[in-house]
Amino acid sequence: MNTQRFDLNLAHVFLALWHERSVTRAAERLSLTQPAVSSALRRLRECCRDELFVRTRHAMQPTAYAEQIARALEDGVEILRTALSEHGSFDPRSSTRSFVIGSEAGLDYTLGPIISARLQEVAPDVTMTFRQVGPAAMAGALEHREIDLALSTSQTVFPHCRSTMIGHFRFVCVWHPDHGKLPPHVTVAELTDRPHVLIEAATRYSVFDYMLRNLGIRRQVRVLVPSFGHLPSFLSRTSSIAVVPDYIGFLFSATTMLCVSTLPEIFGEHSIQLIVSQIGESDTGRAWLQDFVRDIAVAEVTDVNALSRGVRNRHL
Incomplete structure (x- = not known):
């Protein structure tokens, strides 16, 4: 050279x-x-x-x-x-920097629009890219700075990274009322009686299916789709249902015709993590981004958790 x-x-x-x-x-x-x-x-x-x-x-x-x-x-x-x-500081109001947030399990569907809207207020010239990154690729993406931080539901411990828990979620069932109603709180039998639409990525990594197998149960998966965004259209035309994190379910309930039913307590509660690489921790821009996203995520996930608890309490 x-x-x-x-x-x-x-x-x-x-x-x-x-x-x-x-x-x-x-x-x-x-x-x-x-x-x-x-x-x-x-x-x-x-x-x-x-x-x-x-x-x-x-x-x-x-x-x-x-x-x-x-x-x-x-x-x-x-x-x-x-x-x-x-020796410098990051000023979000004057910065023209670009950041990349990696996420999985549909966290960008719920948090992405809120982060984007807030960004326009506090950092009008900063560019944000949201990228879907699976759990298996997340550590490498962080290490090689392909992403600046990650939002994940995975319980994997990533080397040379720091994880901060920003909330919890539960799985819920979403369905369309034109094709057979479900009760507000479904049983395992009702859950496995209907065909399911599954996100394609979940065929490689699905906590829910792992828990079902521990119960000796397999669900009827009839259709695979690329992303959560495909679910409303597919469910509107068939009697199929889908199991999704509650932050996705309540988003669909608020913006589409889909209805939400909660699942039995045996499926438990799962954590949401914000993950950053320990390499380059003195980067003041990334430190700002971490605090910015964490504060938004904690507030949003708290609201979803409160809504989810309210629904469960009414129907238990």
Whole structure:
């Protein structure tokens, strides 16, 4: 690499391409245009005297040299970011920074719009990206700074990360009143008597199905959909039901025709975690983001918990 000609801004472009494997997604990640990223890639190739990323049918694949330097560049950028942030402060009202929040189990459906609305009030020029990240990929996404923080229902202990519990949730059943009503509080037999629509990601990681198997029960899964957002449309046309976290169920109850029934106490209460990497903890911008999201999440989850308790108490 010709270091005398190397622009440090190119390191950010390299790392965006390294993580995204796409010029388009790298441009979105950096809030740049695609031509700007393509131009930066050409400069990177000239500096490194290597192709770095080779376009294939499905993605931009890194060369052996790119794999060799990726970790060093990532560590160097982190050291520089940490050094600069130690003596600075983050002003949300004047910042133009971009943040990425990773989430799973549909937490972005409930918290994302609220975070976005509040962000416009306190940090009008900050850009927020919400990204779905499964539990298995969350530790790597945090370690490689693909996301700035994570919202998760997983009980997994992630290495080199700090977790803060921001609330609890229970599973509830959602259904459409045009296709057979359910009581406000369903039994296990009523729950397993109807066909279910399941989120595709839950086929790999489903706490609820794990608990059912412990009871010696399997539910009738007839349809798999990509996300929680598909459920209202699918349930409006069939007698199927879906089991979802209560924060999703009450959101649907407030915004669609779907109804909510609570489940037996045996399915218990589960925690919601806010997770951040311990790498780069002196980053004042990320520290602000953590406090900002935590305060919103705690208030919102508390409201959902109160609503859920009210429903259960009326029907137990």
